[in-house]
Amino acid sequence: MLNTTSKTNLVVIGGFLGSGKTTSILNIARYLVSQGKQIGIVTNDQGSQLVDTQFLAQAGLSVLEVTGGCFCCNFDQFAEKLNQLATSQMPDYILAEPVGSCTDLIATIFKPLQTKYTQQFTLSPLSILADPKRVKKLMMEPETSPFPDEINYLFRKQLEEADVIVLNKIDLLSEIEIEAIHSFLKNTFKGIAVITTSAKNNVGIAEWAEIVTSRHASLNPSLEIDYKTYATAEAYLGWLNSSGLLEASVPVDINALVYELLENLKAQLQVSHYEIAHLKIYGIAESDWVKASITSVTDAVDFNRRMAQPANHVKLIINARIHIEPEILKPLVEEELAAIAAKNDMDVKDLRTECFKPGKPVPKYRIA
Ligand SMILES: Nc1nc2c(ncn2[C@@H]2O[C@H](COP(=O)(O)OP(=O)(O)OP(=O)(O)O)[C@@H](O)[C@H]2O)c(=O)[nH]1
Ligand SMILES: [Mg+2]
Known part of the structure; x- marks a missing residue:
């Protein structure tokens, strides 16, 4: 695991709406607690009254939320919450869940944090979760997508900037389906690590936690993204x-x-x-x-x-x-x-x- 003596490690877990971010954060947090680590969590939403915050807080975890907009548009509030957790709880790791319709995190979260908060935070690899049914319908068979093209575009952009793509919900797939979607992701996103998990059944969580706690974010080149299409998708x-x-x-x-x-x-x-x-x-x-x-x-x-x-x-x-x-x-x-x-x-x-x-x-x- 990374040296945690002076800085707090920030682990960002992104991915499309409903892909399993909160379920994963809970299980990774439990795993890290079992390893003797202190954990803080930051949730995020466009509005307030959040199911996720209640759910994570029920598990006895320290949770702060950034409401009223995503981390990137509310960067100062996000940084304030990180500092608040870092000073009050002194966690080894802060797990942060961005809004599921948000992307371009390297350019708008990672690089600004690296530039402005070098002394406080170490950035762990960016994990992006993928629900297999969305990979299939939005990317492999886009003619079957239940969403407009702009949402398919947003989904792809989210995966494109990952350090680690986490193909989740594998409990719902056969071995053959897992292999097909895994290969598709490996071939489409060359050079990006792809791992498989069932957050619900706690499968693959320890291995994933080891990856995000033993490596640093690659700070890949910022995404090339058309903000007009991104905005249309969200709208x-x-x-x-x-x-x-x-x-x-x-x-x-x-x-x-x-x-x-x-x-x-x-x-x-x-x-x-x-x-x-x-x-x-x-x-x-x-x-x-x-x-x-x-x-x-x-x-x-x-x-x-x-x-x-x-x-x-x-x-x-x-x-x-x-x-x-x-x-x-x-x-x-x-x-x-x-x-x-x-x-x-x-x-x-x-x-x-x-x-x-x-x-x-x-x-x-x-x-x-
Ligand atoms: N079968 C199965 N269901 C899962 C798995 N992981 C999460 N889920 C379910 O998927 C749904 C969404 O999970 P969340 O963890 O809330 O997803 P999220 O990405 O945080 O969702 P948003 O915050 O709304 O973007 C819930 O019903 C979870 O129980 C999994 O590995 N397998
Ligand atoms: Mg969530």
Whole structure:
């Protein structure tokens, strides 16, 4: 592992929406903790009320968040959070998860950090996760992509600047499929290391952690990227962060409620051909919690955890990143939430929803 005596090592784990960044960060953090290391985490989103922050904090990890825009557009806030973690927790490693629609990280994060914070941080290799179904549909068979070309472009650019491409979710593939996608990535991104993991099943995590903790970022040449296309890709996504309290006089099976809400939203989106990039719900009742996600209209609901008991007071946080206009997304989610609450004789209180398209990416610094 790297010398950690004076500087904090920054490990950035990027990749498209829903590729498994947060799941991986949790498992890498647990692995490094088991090796006696101190860990801090920085999450990031275009809005606030984040499922990921709640999920990681529940695991007892020190998590700070950069909200209201990506690390590159909020570089000073990002650097401030890194410094805050470095001085308060003195972690050996800070794991940072950029927004899943963000790219050009070498030019806008790595090089500015290297230039301005040489004394404080050592940069570990940049890992970019890839969900195999996205590699297949957005790159190998682009005629089947559920997204516009600009999103396919963004997906490719994310992988292009990696030091390590992490082909995740291999538990969903046969050996032959793993080999085919792995070879495709190796041939397409010559010179970039490609490893395979199942973050969900903790497979390949220790090997990956060893790579990011024993090497430095290569600081490859900055991407050649067309910011107009990048901005168009991001603007295709409707972004919704919502939170509210659900209350009933008798306990309700919240796992079933979350499942049905996700299934109902999926069905509505599927009918109108709106692809889900990532739709996730976190529910907390006293000390118990549930988290479930969907990463495509063709995927099943995936639970990270279920509540042990029914509950009659629950706070729900809903985060959706979907190829849809925000004006359609907001009423859709609010109406489905109201319907599921009514079906379970629950009142919805303090509902706060932000729904928007990400703004044009305007990095604070860009070092070519
Ligand atoms: N089958 C399978 N599912 C996985 C794996 N890794 C992550 N997932 C699931 O994929 C979904 C998305 O995972 P996250 O870790 O939240 O993905 P993310 O990249 O952080 O998503 P955003 O922050 O929204 O960009 C969740 O339902 C995870 O349980 C994996 O290795 N195998
Ligand atoms: Mg995440």
